[in-house]
Amino acid sequence: MDWALVLEWVIKSFILVMVLLTGFAYLTWYERKALSRMQVRYGPNRAGKFGLLQPIADAVKLIFKEELIPDQSEKILFILAPIVTVVPAVVITATVPWGPSFEAFGRTINLYIANIDVGILYVTAIASIAVYGIVLAGWSSNNKYAMLGGLRSTAQMVSYELALGLSFTAVILLAGSMNMMAIVEAQKNMWFALIQPTGAVIFLIATLAELNRAPFDMPEAEQELTAGYHVEYSGMKFALFFMAEYTKMIAISAISATIFFGGYREFWFLKNTFLSVDRFALLGPVYMFLKIVVLLFGMIWARATLPRIRYDRLMSFGWKAMLPLSLSIVMVSAVGIALAQINPLFKLFIPVVSVFLGFLTIGLVDRSLRRKVYEAR
Amino acid sequence: MRLVEPFLEMIGGMKTTLLMMFEKPVTIQYPEEKRQVSKRFRGRHELKRYDNGLEKCIGCALCAAACPADAIFVEASENTDEKRYSPGDRYASTYEINMLRCIYCGFCEDACPTEAIVLGDNYELTFTDRRDAIYTKDMLIVPVPQTGAPTPQVTEPGLFNRSVPEMADPQD
Numbered sequence: 001m002d003w004a005l006v007l008e009w010v011i012k013s014f015i016l017v018m019v020l021l022t023g024f025a026y027l028t029w030y031e032r033k034a035l036s037r038m039q040v041r042y043g044p045n046r047a048g049k050f051g052l053l054q055p056i057a058d059a060v061k062l063i064f065k066e067e068l069i070p071d072q073s074e075k076i077l078f079i080l081a082p083i084v085t086v087v088p089a090v091v092i093t094a095t096v097p098w099g100p101s102f103e104a105f106g107r108t109i110n111l112y113i114a115n116i117d118v119g120i121l122y123v124t125a126i127a128s129i130a131v132y133g134i135v136l137a138g139w140s141s142n143n144k145y146a147m148l149g150g151l152r153s154t155a156q157m158v159s160y161e162l163a164l165g166l167s168f169t170a171v172i173l174l175a176g177s178m179n180m181m182a183i184v185e186a187q188k189n190m191w192f193a194l195i196q197p198t199g200a201v202i203f204l205i206a207t208l209a210e211l212n213r214a215p216f217d218m219p220e221a222e223q224e225l226t227a228g229y230h231v232e233y234s235g236m237k238f239a240l241f242f243m244a245e246y247t248k249m250i251a252i253s254a255i256s257a258t259i260f261f262g263g264y265r266e267f268w269f270l271k272n273t274f275l276s277v278d279r280f281a282l283l284g285p286v287y288m289f290l291k292i293v294v295l296l297f298g299m300i301w302a303r304a305t306l307p308r309i310r311y312d313r314l315m316s317f318g319w320k321a322m323l324p325l326s327l328s329i330v331m332v333s334a335v336g337i338a339l340a341q342i343n344p345l346f347k348l349f350i351p352v353v354s355v356f357l358g359f360l361t362i363g364l365v366d367r368s369l370r371r372k373v374y375e376a377r
Numbered sequence: 378m379r380l381v382e383p384f385l386e387m388i389g390g391m392k393t394t395l396l397m398m399f400e401k402p403v404t405i406q407y408p409e410e411k412r413q414v415s416k417r418f419r420g421r422h423e424l425k426r427y428d429n430g431l432e433k434c435i436g437c438a439l440c441a442a443a444c445p446a447d448a449i450f451v452e453a454s455e456n457t458d459e460k461r462y463s464p465g466d467r468y469a470s471t472y473e474i475n476m477l478r479c480i481y482c483g484f485c486e487d488a489c490p491t492e493a494i495v496l497g498d499n500y501e502l503t504f505t506d507r508r509d510a511i512y513t514k515d516m517l518i519v520p521v522p523q524t525g526a527p528t529p530q531v532t533e534p535g536l537f538n539r540s541v542p543e544m545a546d547p548q549d
Contacts, residue, residue, distance in 0.1 A: 038394045359384065366378075
């Protein structure tokens, strides 16, 4: 291990963290702007051109705000909880590849921090750590609303992690590897989102629940829990929770772009044109950025459209709809891959059957939610 | 069982929000862009003048009597032909409205025999001190019109001996 390699790692990590943190600041701006346009208003437009300085103004405000620590709280855990929440959100992107390798300064530069063979396992492992931060924040605040928010968050994350993990499994089966680079290269000819559309939809829904985003923002339901687990937090500690949520949004979008939408690779139909990443390696981060922006817009769009789900329905949706569906998706993927070895035409088996299963689930959910008609006696 | 319809319904909802993005925002950019107030809007009071510049207010304090919030204070003084502020015998030497007490009911406007006090269009009342909330006569009175002269005026004797003018029935 030479010093140049260490320096390269340090620089790459520094750039990634900086990009994530700046991205977090501007994601808040992006969300407020997009949400407000959907609500037929302008959104932030006072600080700077198009309100572009708004995140800076917010940051300055949050830094100078008074920080309260409740007298009856568990002080150490209370201070630790935001940190425990924010760190996984930042380190989760370590395995995401941002582009192919290229030659510069007389050495090969890889656009990832770590290319470990269990990349997806790493992502699932790190993603679940964040729940500790939230449940500790809820418990150490010594506040019943915070406690409820923390507990809800744990239950919700544990429930949706199953569907999330199983949709990962479908991708692993299709790619034949847990390595993120291998998954991206396996999508050279076709995105996994098109081979396994239901898997992609399950993944996107489950990530919304993992991120505590609307319509699954039960842990911080303002109307019921007065902001949930971070009700006692103020100033910079609150900002850390905020930062964790938005950094995780970026990270999860990067991961879903990687495993379902071709990662840093160009669109499959641009494969042999001059827009291919094989031609220009630095197009990789550009494609990644575009895909992340589109996926983030999807999350904001869902928040602008869908009302919050009732808590019992959230749980039954997770356990009774998402889990069986994702199990069957894994099954369908495995059977489809086995059949494709007999006849390549059977490759169509996976999208057709999984889309049918998806619609079947929608139909069943719809039927169970239908108001029951009771006959008069 | 409905398989596709619930999905299409959800897509329809998403489409609605997406299409709303392309509509012109309804926001009025307030400090730069102000809305027209309605015709009978009751904003900050104004003390009116006649075309010759004389004040309409004759210091009768009927507005103060009518005021349910006791926000108005009027002190009257004698007019002379050498120092004439308003037609008739007396004028308001002090006229103060406490804007923190005022409820903008418009009773003062109704009580005024000379249509001197009128609730205007200005709703941008801000102050940082309770003292600043008391608006004095200088702040309330409208500027002297083009055709008139500032008060006090020197007038011919016997010309302005009637304090309440001939008025048409109120139109609005």
